[in-house]
Amino acid sequence: MSPEKITSLQNPRVKQLVKLRERRERDAAGLFLVEGYREIRRALEKGVRPQEFYFCPEWFLGENEPALIEQARQAGAQLFELSKDAFAKVAYRERPDGLLAVAPQWKRQLEDLVLKPAPFLLVVESIEKPGNLGTILRSADAAGCDAVIVCDPVTDLFNPNVVRASTGVLFSVPVYVADSVTVHAWLKAKGIRTAATTPHTDNIYTSTDLRGPLAIVMGSEQYGLSEFWMKGADVLVRIPMAGQADSLNVAMATIITLFEAVRQRNG
Amino acid sequence: MSPEKITSLQNPRVKQLVKLRERRERDAAGLFLVEGYREIRRALEKGVRPQEFYFCPEWFLGENEPALIEQARQAGAQLFELSKDAFAKVAYRERPDGLLAVAPQWKRQLEDLVLKPAPFLLVVESIEKPGNLGTILRSADAAGCDAVIVCDPVTDLFNPNVVRASTGVLFSVPVYVADSVTVHAWLKAKGIRTAATTPHTDNIYTSTDLRGPLAIVMGSEQYGLSEFWMKGADVLVRIPMAGQADSLNVAMATIITLFEAVRQRNG
DSSP: OOOEEEOOOOOOHHHHHHHTSSSSEEETTEEEEEEEEHHHHHHHTTOOOOOOOEEEEGGOOOOHHHHHHHHHHHOOEEEEEEEEHHHHHOHHHHHHHHSSEEEEEEOGGGGGGOOOOOEEEEEOOOOHHHHHHHHHHHHHHTTOOEEEEEEOOOOOOOOOHHHHHTTTTGGOOHHHHHHOOHHHHHHHHHOEEEEEEEOSSBBBBBGGOSSSSSEEEEEBBHHHHHHHHHHHHHHHEBBBOSSSTOOHHHHHHHHHHHHHHHOOOOO | OOOHHHHHHHHOHHHHHHTTTTTHHHHHTTTTEEEEHHHHHHHHHHOOSEEEEOOOOOGGOSSSSSHHHHHHTTTTTTEEEEEEHHHHOOOOSSSSSSSEEEEEEOOOOOOOOOOOOOOOEEOOOOOOOHHHHHHHHHHHHHOOEEEEESOOSSOTTTTTTHHHHHHGGGGOOOEEEOHHHHHHHHHHTTTTTEEESSSSSOOOOOOOOOOEEEEEEEEETTTTSSSHHHHHEEEEEEEOOOSTOOSOOOOHHHHHHHHHHHHHHHH
């Protein structure tokens, strides 16, 4: 069966795709957008089953697109071929590559997280910018974190910029969303030590033991760590900075801390 | 003397500001754009003397703008007040804050770089994305690098996205631009060891001595380290990665390597 063709910018599906950029629409529909070859490939590899798949050969950048479309079809996606204009309208990226999937959101429960003997977790608090959250997921993947726990989120996990900045790592790193109080109690109950990063301590992160069951806790962009975690964390650590006070953003501080933990844990 | 007011989108100055987004225009004029309160403040603090300063109170976000404008005027800038529409046209950012300066470009010569006893340098090769170069400058500032040397640049230092992503660190970290062969010879002559980052080595970066006179060398986004540096570097180092092969981008790999060097050099 050949895919339905859409050329009108007024087509209801085209309009719906544009609406899915808004969180309210995403949450109401329980759906989100996955745009781009790499991200869609990773989603399919990790078992994400898109409901719909939109493509436009005039935007294709490579030669592997038909195989990806076929893979999406086999995963159950309904296919739609868009005109160049229509795809430009639904594309979120400045330079679209002619591939856009609509997939169902999911929700993981913290109680379902099966822990290894010495878990290595990342907890992030109230991250505001989707790009930062995506980059942080990517860092957690590279560092080999067992899971990322997003506390009191400001941006939602399924924001198109999270998907993009994570380069699809959103589909491979287990991410959990919960409130800080619940997460703190859960970590305590599991015997996982919390190391929270803040400029307001004398403990240098490289001189602090980051081995064993550990959750690194990062505060938000604008406000840093909340009072709750400042008081509730087992240890506070600081990254010494040579330059200007705000020269590290939260994504940079996260990757530095994660890889120091990796160094200690491997050594 | 009150500033000249510009309301027409066809005003030659408005058109010139838009043109300065293009490298050819920047290089021909020897000028570049500095947009935003933080970036302009840092530029002024570091002695940059803008020739022109454009502002629009309707876009202001805070209350410190008049003081900054006065500071720019005292530094020799000619002032222009723009209408809301005109400023929206010249603004490079999606959310402008009503402040835009035009400053002269500069060029530093490698032979003028005065070295400390154990210099700590960062060398980056052919970085393509302005955002990455800006983030890398910011990381070098945070890590306390004495200087950044940009080899065979693809993006120019004065791209508006470099200024933005560096959050104005471009004005504080000494940055030099030269070709790889010259830089390599200069480092050799100065007795500075080069440690180049690549996935194609067994040396783990945390097990490699990164103390003493050191230049960390990073390859480009797409091609990694060139053959020249692969062969010419004193030591190759690798960051072990748990996740997907491409889970670290060049800016992330740079900050991880820099802060490991800081750890070793401080310990």
